[in-house]
Amino acid sequence: KNQVEQSPQSLIILEGKNCTLQCNYTVSPFSNLRWYKQDTGRGPVSLTIMTFSENTKSNGRYTATLDADTKQSSLHITASQLSDSASYICVVYNNAGNMLTFGGGTRLMVKP
């Protein structure tokens, strides 16, 4: 069964600190992996897209990594800001691109 597991479920950090969110998946065949940010009361918004051949991709203070061998991805947030408070969702697309498997998300709270 295709599954995406995210950890931790929730995280509280102080403003300015770094953090890393984890995503493990068992989706097969794999097409790509995406990280989304979902602010409270809003729809998810794409942060990064990782294909099979990509190990690292950055988007500002967000850096995603992908290890296709171990089927793990991480999202590292540098110098966190209050506006980073949100849920971060890992989504894996299968090879056909038609089916998406969503992780349950990590809820991040950045405190001043």
Add this chain to the structure above:
Amino acid sequence: NAGVTQTPKFQVLKTGQSMTLQCAQDMNHEYMSWYRQDPGMGLRLIHYSVGAGITDQGEVPNGYNVSRSTTEDFPLRLLSAAPSQTSVYFCASRSIYEQYFGPGTRLTVT
């Protein structure tokens, strides 16, 4: 370019009532889909459409109907609302590069 729009933003229904959640996109995307999001769970696919006149079931289709008469619109109908359908509903449309989500409809069934 409004992207993906959804109405209403909030809705309260009584058990047994029916209603339609509206979704529209102005990006000329062929692929559109409906998800529900429940606390502690990932988004789950209800129905999807790969083009006007073509719809198919997702992971949790029971209790919901869809139609796709135009490229722009993809309404979701609840036939007879049940408390188990209390959730946040997201419509999304996709290009080959990216998926765009609407702002969501928060539905409560009492």
